[in-house]
Amino acid sequence: MxxxxxxxxxxxxxxxxxxxxxxxxxxxxxxxxxxxxxxxxxxxxxxxxxxxxxxxxxxxxxxxxxxxxxxxxxxxxxxxxxxxxxxxxxRAQFDASTSFKAVAEEWITKITREGRAGVTLDKVQWLLGKAYPLIGDRPVNQIEALEVLAVLRKLEATGRYESARRMRSVISRVLRYGIATGRAQRDVAADLRGAIVVPKTKHYAAITSPKQVGELLRDIEDFSGYGITKFALRMTPHVFVRPGELRKAEWAEFDFERAVWSIPADKMKMRWPHQVPLSSQVLELLDKVRPLTGHSPYVFPACHSWKRPMSENTITLALRRMGYGQEQMTAHGFRAMAATLLNEMGIWNPDAIERQLAHMENNGVRRAYARGQYWDERVRMMQHWSDYLDLLRSGGQVLSVEFGQRRRI
Missing domain, CATH: 3.30.160.390 (Integrase, DNA-binding domain)
Structure with a gap:
């Protein structure tokens, strides 16, 4: 019944x-x-x-x-x-205990183990810290595109358009990690491409006129500041590495017999080892600075402690002291200077220039192939570049371009 x-x-x-x-x-x-x-x-x-x-x-x-x-x-x-x-x-218990913040922190642990640069990790954590108040406690598989958009709009409203763009990318990577680990179904942040203001590309200020480059090099020679800083300033144009790679250079990384500076992956932006052929001019500079800093692991140690590298702002402050404003020249600008003038010469393979700038291919096989393919050309190019800088510094007029001959000291 x-x-x-x-x-x-x-x-x-x-x-x-x-x-x-x-x-x-x-x-x-x-x-x-x-x-x-x-x-x-x-x-x-x-x-x-x-x-x-x-x-x-x-x-x-x-x-x-x-x-x-x-x-x-x-x-x-x-x-x-x-x-x-x-x-x-x-599944309900799993979803309820799997918040966006929990998944994000797990993802950060993962990329930390993968060896991401400290500055990258700091930026990621800063961005996620801005997202947590709005979506941190939300189950990662329940987050909707509008919620992510609200996070981006809040940052966008402050005028930080580039940060908002990076925020969307970081949230997207967290959600994709959630999908890979079985805790999310969709990357809703991917749907928001084009939904926020596209920031204008900002280039590092750089001097690229041969005449002005010559003037800059002469100003560096006349620099009256701290001696070690002057050596770093003189070396920077010749190797045109990133500022952080130069200031953290260690003596153990230099092979003076082969004239090669081998920068380990953990110091590189793209986390891939990089080699810099050393011209005779650079070898001579290192030979002069070694008696001054050879007791330190760093080629350019900090002013008050040989156990630490020089400050990240040292080169920039030296440029300001010489009268170069932030709209004229930056420490990073030496890379743009080299890239522009080397390409304008028209005698170097653009891929060889990109290799020397450590602009890496995403494809690992192509990256390894290109690295080997252009090495000999890069060796010739770096010596030629140093010869060219010497000519500009002396005030000479460049009428034609020829390959520089590699000299050893």
Whole structure:
């Protein structure tokens, strides 16, 4: 006989639990303490099983019958409703405990182990710190595109367009990591490409006129500041590495017999080892600075401690002291100077120039191939470049371009 709402309400507790049967194997289990639980008997793969469908009155009679029918349909399809329920519960618990912040912090741990640069990690953590107040506690698989857009708009409103662009990229990478680890279904941040202001590309200020380069080199020769800083200034145009790579240069990285500076991957922006052919001019500079800093692991140690490299602002401050404003020349600008003038010469393979600038290919096979393919040309190019800088510094007029001859000291 089918149950009614009235019969359920009138069911009184007894000394022992008892059952009130409904239709199609559904029954109500009345406990001695008065609690009333919905249960469904079913057979699956020859075994008798019982499925919990809720508690009266939270789950009413009409609702529990719908659950019963849904469970029986699963059995008819060859699926165990009890196993399905456990899976849903596990998934719900997993989703509830997997917040965007938790996934992001796990992803940060991963990229840290992969050896990402400290400055990159700091930037990523700063950006995510801006996102956490809005989406940090949200289950990563429930985050919607509009929520991410709200995060980006908040940063965009401050005028930090580049930071907002990077924020979208970082959130996207976190969500893709969530997908890879089974905690998210979609990268909703990918849908927001084009939704925020595109920042104007800003280039590092650089002097690229041969005449002005000559003037800069003469100003460097006349620099009256700290001696070690002057050596770093003199070396910078010849090797045109990134400022951080120069200031952290260590004596152990230089092979004077082969005339090569080997920069390890952990010091490079792209986390790939880089080699710089050393011209005779650079070898001569190093030969002069070694008696001054050879007791330190660093070629250019800090002013007050030989155990640390020089400050990241040293070269920039020296340029300012020489009268070069931030719109004229920067420490990073020596790279643009070299790239511009070497390309204008028209005698060097552009790929060789890119290799020397440590602009890496994404394809590992092509990267390794290109690195070997252009080495000899890079060796000739770096010597020629130093010869060319000497000519500009002396005030000579460049009428033609010829390969420089490599000299050894």
């Amino acid at each position: 089918a149950l009614t709402v009235l019969s359920i309400k009138n069911a009184q507790p007894q000394a022992k639990a008892y059952k009130l049967s409904d239709e199609r194997s559904l029954f109500l289990l009345v406990m001695p303490n008065g609690a009333k639980y919905w249960r469904l008997r079913y057979r699956f793969l020859g075994k008798q099983k019982t499925l919990a469908l809720g508690v009266w009155p939270e789950v009413g009679l009409a609702e529990v019958r719908e659950k019963r029918d849904a469970a029986r349909k699963l059995v008819a399809e060859g699926r165990d409703p009890g196993a399905e329920k456990k899976l849903r519960k596990i």
